[in-house]
Amino acid sequence: TRQMLITGPNMAGKSTIMRQMALTAILNQMGSFVPARVAELPIFDQIYTRVGAADDLSRGQSTFMVEMSEASEILRGATGKSLVILDEVGRGTSTQDGLAIAAAILADIASRIDCTTLFATHFHELVDFVRDMPQVAVMQTEVLDYDGEIKFTHRLVPGASGNSFGIEVAKLAGIPGAVIDRAKAYLEAAEAGVGGAASASQNLPPFEAFGLQPVGPSFQDERYDRIMERLNGVDVNRLTPLQALNLINKLKTDLGTIKQPQLFCEEPLQ
Numbered sequence: 093t094r095q096m097l098i099t100g101p102n103m104a105g106k107s108t109i110m111r112q113m114a115l116t117a118i119l120n121q122m123g124s125f126v127p128a129r130v131a132e133l134p135i136f137d138q139i140y141t142r143v144g145a146a147d148d149l150s151r152g153q154s155t156f157m158v159e160m161s162e163a164s165e166i167l168r169g170a171t172g173k174s175l176v177i178l179d180e181v182g183r184g185t186s187t188q189d190g191l192a193i194a195a196a197i198l199a200d201i202a203s204r205i206d207c208t209t210l211f212a213t214h215f216h217e218l219v220d221f222v223r224d225m226p227q228v229a230v231m232q233t234e235v236l237d238y239d240g241e242i243k244f245t246h247r248l249v250p251g252a253s254g255n256s257f258g259i260e261v262a263k264l265a266g267i268p269g270a271v272i273d274r275a276k277a278y279l280e281a282a283e284a285g286v287g288g289a290a291s292a293s294q295n296l297p298p299f300e301a302f303g304l305q306p307v308g309p310s311f312q313d314e315r316y317d318r319i320m321e322r323l324n325g326v327d328v329n330r331l332t333p334l335q336a337l338n339l340i341n342k343l344k345t346d347l348g349t350i351k352q353p354q355l356f357c358e359e360p361l362q
Contacts, residue, residue: 093229095202095209100233101257105246106212110177140166141177156184176209191215219252319346
């Protein structure tokens, strides 16, 4: 067993356990005591981590871009003697995209790099994905349910978690009760639908339930069509710099006369 796939609810300690592992490895290699009764650790050549969510606005990088850049550095630099800590890879995009990216990264680590890896995720579908990978141990952060009240033990135990308890954690954070009740109703509707998460959007309430009304796009303006036709007909390779500047100025002026589309309005349409 070289890799661990760790599932479990929010606030149950997945990230803390993985950070402790990385810190313990550093303490071990500097000759220090480690927080364990008994420990047998290899010597790692490098420690790579992808933990937390942060953007880099100064470099024009979104949170997801930063996440992918760090994952890229891991996949390109890690060796079989490295320690890799990956926490919630694939969160910043659509569910299907994120799941596909997370599965591909885990598969590459397990099959090609084969380094010591702790991989935490809320994508429970990955549990079935790794069933044919004997080198990947499926673990979970233990949570106990006492009559609807969740208790975290902060223990890492074998097996897969079947619930992320996101609504319960939202309740602990102080989200108003009415919002919690509505979220539970939406979740029950989504789980009752065929196709699981893929059909969840079909069970959500219409925009009208939130006091909003969808507004049709205003780009049906004929002037917009004419601008697009003109732009599509331009051969940029034959434009002089002065002609290009004049064209941009003209298009900008014309576009400024067209009302931009709105996604929603607060008042119902008459």
